[in-house]
Amino acid sequence: MTLTNLIAAVIAAFAVTQLAIFTTTVYLHRALSHRALTVGDPAAIPFRAVIWMTTGMRPREWVAVHRKHHAATDTADDPHSPFQVGFWRVQLGNIGLYKRCASDHANVQKYARDLPPDRLDRLAFDHSFVGLAIGITIIVVTMWVLGFGLFAGFLAAGLHGVMYVMLSGAINAVGHTRGKQPYVNSATNMQSLALITAGEGLHNNHHAAPTSARFSLHKAELDPGWWLVRVLVKLRLAQVRHEDVHLKTAA
Ligand SMILES: [Zn+2]
Numbered sequence: 629m630t631l632t633n634l635i636a637a638v639i640a641a642f643a644v645t646q647l648a649i650f651t652t653t654v655y656l657h658r659a660l661s662h663r664a665l666t667v668g669d670p671a672a673i674p675f676r677a678v679i680w681m682t683t684g685m686r687p688r689e690w691v692a693v694h695r696k697h698h699a700a701t702d703t704a705d706d707p708h709s710p711f712q713v714g715f716w717r718v719q720l721g722n723i724g725l726y727k728r729c730a731s732d733h734a735n736v737q738k739y740a741r742d743l744p745p746d747r748l749d750r751l752a753f754d755h756s757f758v759g760l761a762i763g764i765t766i767i768v769v770t771m772w773v774l775g776f777g778l779f780a781g782f783l784a785a786g787l788h789g790v791m792y793v794m795l796s797g798a799i800n801a802v803g804h805t806r807g808k809q810p811y812v813n814s815a816t817n818m819q820s821l822a823l824i825t826a827g828e829g830l831h832n833n834h835h836a837a838p839t840s841a842r843f844s845l846h847k848a849e850l851d852p853g854w855w856l857v858r859v860l861v862k863l864r865l866a867q868v869r870h871e872d873v874h875l876k877t878a879a
């Protein structure tokens with residue numbers, strides 16, 4: 629493998645991961661889990677397709693795990709608390725912790741009752757392996773057509789998987805242990821993490837104001853996910869529930 633092909637694989641993996649991260653934060657997290665914004669079908673269906681092909685996850689399961697995290701933050705019932713199971717177990721084993729909670733039907737029933745499977749789920753989006761197979765095929769064929777070879781395509785797909793899992797782990801592990809705590813809750817703000825996780829690193833702000841579509845609440849904080857929300861609103865593809873920030877806890 630040439631250096632050029634290797635660099636191309638890393639760039640492609642980074643791009644696909646960012647696409648998945650932006651979709652996760654704006655659609656799965658801010659829109660579906662917290663109803664901080666409403667997204668109509670013209671944007672929701674592409675978002676669902678991206679999640680399906682880049683992660684294989686089912687939105688209602690992600691929502692159930694996440695709402696349980698907010699309902700039981702850093703207690704024994706939290707699906708992924710570094711205080712309960714240790715920093716490295718969450719950072720490196722987040723996928724296992726996620727799967728354990730997501731595959732528990734009772735959790736999904738309790739926390740995502742408002743998101744029953746629809747026709748598109750039954751037809752396509754509930755079939756995780758089909759989505760992942762299509763996603764990997766798109767990456768491999770694109771890299772091959774661009775002249776970087778088949779191996780670079782498979783490498784890009786693999787690297788994307790590792791990056792997405794590690795960044796998701798970092799939001800749950802680093803985002804509850806390291807960084808600033810302007811509000812009284814167990815989560816933390818880390819701007820550097822926020823820049824590579826489409827704003828999710830401003831996790832202390834988010835726990836303080838979960839229904840805010842904007843995670844940047846102080847001067848000089850940057851929330852790339854909010855920039856995408858603003859573009860969607862401008863294009864009339866989404867509506868923000870409330871522009872003013874409703875704090876849950878005192879500053
Ligand atoms: Zn949290």
Ligand SMILES: [Zn+2]
Nearest residue numbers: 694698834838
């Ligand atoms: Zn949340």
